[in-house]
Every structure is written in structure tokens, then in C-alpha cells.
Amino acid sequence: VTTDRVLLAEPRRPHREALVEALSTHPSLQVVATADAAPTVALQAQRTRPQVVLLSPAFNGSFRAVCTSLQRLDPCPRTLAYDASDEPGALLDAIEVGVDGYLTAGTGIDALVQGAQAVARGEALVPPTMLGPLLRGLIDRQRRAAGAAARLDKLTRREREVLGHLVEGLDQQQIASRLHIAPDTARTHVQRVLRKLEVHSRLEAVSLVARLDAVEQLGRAVERNVP
Amino acid sequence: MVEATDGRLRVAVVSRHRASAEALVSACERRGLAAGIARPHDLKLTEPTVVLVDGTDGTSIAGLFGFPDPVDAAPVVVLTTELPDRTRQAGRRWLHVDMAMDDLVSALTSSAERDATPSASSAGAELEAGLTSRERDVLVELVQQGDVGKVAVRLGISELTVRSHLRNLFPKLRVNSRAEAAAWALRHGLASAAREGSV
Numbered sequence: 001v002t003t004d005r006v007l008l009a010e011p012r013r014p015h016r017e018a019l020v021e022a023l024s025t026h027p028s029l030q031v032v033a034t035a036d037a038a039p040t041v042a043l044q045a046q047r048t049r050p051q052v053v054l055l056s057p058a059f060n061g062s063f064r065a066v067c068t069s070l071q072r073l074d075p076c077p078r079t080l081a082y083d084a085s086d087e088p089g090a091l092l093d094a095i096e097v098g099v100d101g102y103l104t105a106g107t108g109i110d111a112l113v114q115g116a117q118a119v120a121r122g123e124a125l126v127p128p129t130m131l132g133p134l135l136r137g138l139i140d141r142q143r144r145a146a147g148a149a150a151r152l153d154k155l156t157r158r159e160r161e162v163l164g165h166l167v168e169g170l171d172q173q174q175i176a177s178r179l180h181i182a183p184d185t186a187r188t189h190v191q192r193v194l195r196k197l198e199v200h201s202r203l204e205a206v207s208l209v210a211r212l213d214a215v216e217q218l219g220r221a222v223e224r225n226v227p
Numbered sequence: 228m229v230e231a232t233d234g235r236l237r238v239a240v241v242s243r244h245r246a247s248a249e250a251l252v253s254a255c256e257r258r259g260l261a262a263g264i265a266r267p268h269d270l271k272l273t274e275p276t277v278v279l280v281d282g283t284d285g286t287s288i289a290g291l292f293g294f295p296d297p298v299d300a301a302p303v304v305v306l307t308t309e310l311p312d313r314t315r316q317a318g319r320r321w322l323h324v325d326m327a328m329d330d331l332v333s334a335l336t337s338s339a340e341r342d343a344t345p346s347a348s349s350a351g352a353e354l355e356a357g358l359t360s361r362e363r364d365v366l367v368e369l370v371q372q373g374d375v376g377k378v379a380v381r382l383g384i385s386e387l388t389v390r391s392h393l394r395n396l397f398p399k400l401r402v403n404s405r406a407e408a409a410a411w412a413l414r415h416g417l418a419s420a421a422r423e424g425s426v
Contacts, residue, residue, distance in 0.1 A: 012283055014306065015247045017328040018254035057244060058283060083244035085285065105284070109249045 003028060004120040007050035007077065009035045009066065011058045019054075026113045038062040042069035045077050051120040054112070055081040055099065060090065064097040071098060080119045082112050088133035091126065092141070095134065101125030148208055154196050162189040163197075167206050236339050239265035239273050239301075242281030251279070258332040275301050277339040279331075282307035283324055302338045306331075357399050365392040370409045 006029050010016040013036070020031050033048040035041040038059055045053060059066055063081070070077055080101035081094055091102055101119040103112060104127050115125050126134060155163065158179075165175045176186035190202070199205045238260050242248035248264045255262035265273045282305045306324050322334055358366070368378040375393075379386045397403060400411045 012247075012306075012308075012324045014251065014254070014324065014326060014328050014331045015283075018250035019247065021257065021328075022250040022253050057285070082246050083284075103246070105243050106245050108245045112246045 003030050004052060004117055005030050005032045005048070005050045006116055006120075007031070007033045007035065007041070007045055007048060007053045008056075009038075009041045009044075009053055009059060010056040011036045012056065015056070022109050023113065028117055029113055038066050039069075041066050042073060045070055046073055049075065050077050052116045053077050053079045054116065055079055057081070057083040057085065057105070060085065063094050063099060067098040078119045078122070080112075080115055080125065082107070082115070086127075086130070088130060088137055091130055091134055092137040095126070095138070096141075102127065102130075104130070145212060148197070148212055151197050152209075152212065155193060159189055159193045159196070162186065163193050163205060163209065166190070166193070166202050167209050233261070235259060235261040236336060237274065237276045238262040238335055239270055239275035239278045240281070241265055241267060241270070241278060243284040244281060247281065247284070251281070254328050255279075255332060255335075258329065260332060260335070270301075277301055277335050278303045279335060280305045304335060304338055358396055362392050362396040362399075365389055366396060366408060366412050369393070369405060370412045373409075375405075 006023070008016060008019055008023070008031055010019060016034055016036065020034060023029050023031050032050050033044045035044045041053060041059075053066075053070060055063065055066065067079060070079065078100040079098070080103065081099050082103045083105045084090065084094065084102055086104045086106070094102055101115050101123075102125060103115050107115075107127075118125055161179065162175055165178060170178065172186050172190060173183055175190070176183040179186065181189075194200070194202070194205055197205050197208055199208060238252075238255050240248050240251050240255070240262060242251070242264070245264075252262040252264055263273060265275065265278075270278060278301050280303055304322055306322050306326075308324050322331060326334070364382060365378060368381050369375075372378050372381060375386055375389050379389045382389070393405065393408065397408060400408055402408045402411055
């Protein structure tokens with residue numbers, strides 16, 4: 001019988017203590033460390049080299065940060081979210097940031113133990129009832145991202161520059177003086193950018209760029225034009 | 228006080244987080260309490276001595292204020308990441324989620340016991356003295372923190388406000404110093420309540 005090494009990332013103290021006690025009654029798991037805050041998860045993992053990191057629902061907002069910091073480790077532990085939200089969107093977010101296993105709030109300790117073993121073996125774990133919505137969501141997001149990227153491609157170089165400045169947080173007046181053009185011209189550029197991107201506000205435009213992670217792409221367009 | 232037939236306190240754990248709830252139940256059991264998972268609507272059936280509501284399970288604090296009263300005798304204790312101001316208004320007790328499991332179990336025990344013996348209950352004395360709920364909070368924190376500055380941080384108000392609350396409550400308790408006020412609180416059973424307010 002193999003014993004899997006797990007790290008319990010749980011900020012709530014009673015829960016942490018109770019879960020460590022409960023998990024330690026299972027011979028197939030060994031809790032090698034705990035972490036009570038998102039930034040310490042990777043540090044603890046580096047020190048104790050667990051195979052699986054169990055992620056508390058209290059870290060729901062920090063899954064991305066935690067998973068990113070864990071992915072830098074070698075060997076990189078696998079991750080299992082427990083007591084997680086049964087919203088398809090939450091699952092989708094978790095999968096996208098690299099969570100390997102996902103157990104919803106209705107799942108008990110025994111399933112958590114089995115889940116940890118499965119994830120340690122390299123299996124991905126998603127509640128079967130949520131698999132449909134998950135796949136649809138993933139395809140949908142991909143399609144939307146592809147659509148947005150195509151719209152970004154339609155921009156002229158000048159429009160890219162303007163969008164780049166919008167992302168930097170410049171207003172119309174500032175964009176005009178930066179590009180040595182009249183405020184009305186800047187306004188026209190902005191309007192055209194919004195229309196081409198099919199968004200209704202500057203904020204939406206900026207958020208679209210952020211979602212596509214296309215900031216650098218725009219930055220390069222801007223730099224090329226700097227004398 | 229409703230007790231398990233073997234004399235143990237009965238704790239009903241209410242949480243939407245199943246794995247955590249199961250772990251909390253076994254942790255309570257391991258510390259000598261009888262415990263089980265309950266859903267809000269079947270609390271009456273389980274006849275608990277004390278109800279532990281996991282306020283960190285995604286249930287909104289607002290939702291907890293409308294939480295059904297399970298059994299008249301059983302106090303409801305809510306685990307939370309923050310200590311809301313309106314503690315007493317809601318008639319609930321709040322425990323900060325930074326608390327160790329051992330302390331949680333003693334707090335549950337003292338909650339249940341305090342309700343069981345109304346004569347020793349702190350509620351009577353503080354009402355008689357005419358304390359406002361905020362003055363009570365300040366007093367409880369004063370005993371716990373032992374420092375006006377820490378009380379202010381704890382309650383999220385300024386030191387001046389804490390001092391002003393203290394000035395107002397001194398005549399009500401007929402005391403002249405913080406030490407005397409703290410002693411009054413201990414004498415009237417607010418000290419065990421202070422454990423709840425603490426981390």
C-alpha cells in the first residue's frame with residue numbers, strides 16, 4: 001500500500017485542525033504540512049514536497065495565485081480543491097488556472113481521500129454531473145477569445161496605439177497630445193476602436209485586452225512608433 | 228439543557244461544506260462531545276444542546292440573521308471570519324475562525340452551559356446595569372485584550388470612541404477604573420463570553 005504525501009492549504013483554523021485529524025486516520029494519506037495563507041502554500045510545498053495540495057474553498061479567490069506559484073516548483077505538486085462551489089463558472093475558472101481535481105461541497109471525507117489518491121496517480125477529477133457544463137464552458141470561452149483576438153487583428157496600427165494608451169489609462173486629451181493629433185481625431189480613433197472591438201465602453205475595451213493578455217502586443221505596436 | 232443520554236453535550240454542525248463538516252464533527256467527538264451534521268430544517272429533530280453554524284461556507288452573514296431557531300434551549304454559535312457589529316441584535320454568538328479546535332470546543336461547552344443556568348447568565352446582569360450592546364462589546368473586548376488600543380482595532384473604531392464608551396459604562400457599573408470594570412465583567416460571567424469574542 002502506497003502512502004500519498006499531501007499538503008493541506010486551509011486558512012480556517014478549526015477546519016484545518018479537524019481535517020488534519022480526520023485525514024490522519026487514513027493510512028493511505030500522510031499530511032506532511034499545512035498552510036494557512038495563499039503565499040505560504042508554495043513555500044510549504046517546496047519544503048515538504050507533497051504529491052497533492054488540498055485547496056480550501058476559502059482560497060477560492062486565490063486559486064490562480066496559488067496554482068501559478070505551485071507550477072513553478074519542480075517537482076510540481078498536483079492540486080485538489082475540496083468543498084468547492086457547484087457553480088459551473090467556478091469550476092471553469094479553477095480548471096483554467098490549473099486545478100487538477102475538483103470536489104464540490106456535497107462530497108465527504110472519504111471521497112476526499114479517494115480523490116487525493118486519484119489526483120496523486122495523475123488522474124483529473126471533475127464531478128461527472130458538471131462535466132457537460134464544463135466542456136461547453138471551455139469551448140465557449142475559447143470561441144469568444146478567438147473572436148476577440150480576430151477583432152483585435154482588425155485594428156490599424158494607429159488604432160492599436162490608441163488602444164495601448166487606453167490600457168495605460170490615458171484619457172482622450174492625453175492621447176491626443178501624446179500622438180500629436182487633435183482631440184477630435186483622438187476621439188474618432190477611440191470610437192473606431194470601440195466599434196471594431198464590438199464593445200460599448202473604454203473600460204470594456206481595456207478589459208478585453210486584459211483578458212486576451214494582449215497588452216504586450218499593443219505595447220510593441222506603440223514602441224515601434226516612438227521616434 | 229438537552230443532553231445526550233450518556234450525558235455528553237450534543238452539537239449540531241451546520242455547514243454546506245461536507246468534508247469540513249464531517250471533520251469538525253469527528254473533531255468534536257474526539258474531544259468528548261456528541262456531534263452530528265444537521266441541515267437548518269431538520270435541526271429540531273436532532274435536538275442539539277448547541278448549534279455550530281459554519282459561517283465560512285459561503286452562506287452570507289445576512290442569511291445567518293434569518294437562521295431558523297432550532298430549539299428554544301439551544302444557543303446558535305456562528306463561526307465567522309469577521310465579528311459583525313450586530314452580534315447581540317441577531318441573538319447569535321460569533322466565534323472567530325482563527326480559534327483552535329480545543330478552544331472552539333470549550334466555547335461551545337460554555338455556551339451551552341451558560342444557557343442552561345440562567346441565574347449565572349451574563350445577559351441578566353448586563354441588562355440590569357443598562358449597558359448598550361456596544362458598551363457590552365467594548366467591555367468584553369477590554370477583558371480579553373486588556374488594552375484600549377487593541378480594543379479599538381478589534382472593534383474597528385477609534386480609541387477615542389472606546390474611551391467614550393468606557394466613560395459611559397463606568398457609572399452604570401458603579402466603577403471608577405478599567406480594572407474595576409473588567410473585574411465587574413468577570414464577576415458577572417462576561418469573562419466566558421469574552422472567550423467567544425477572542426481570536
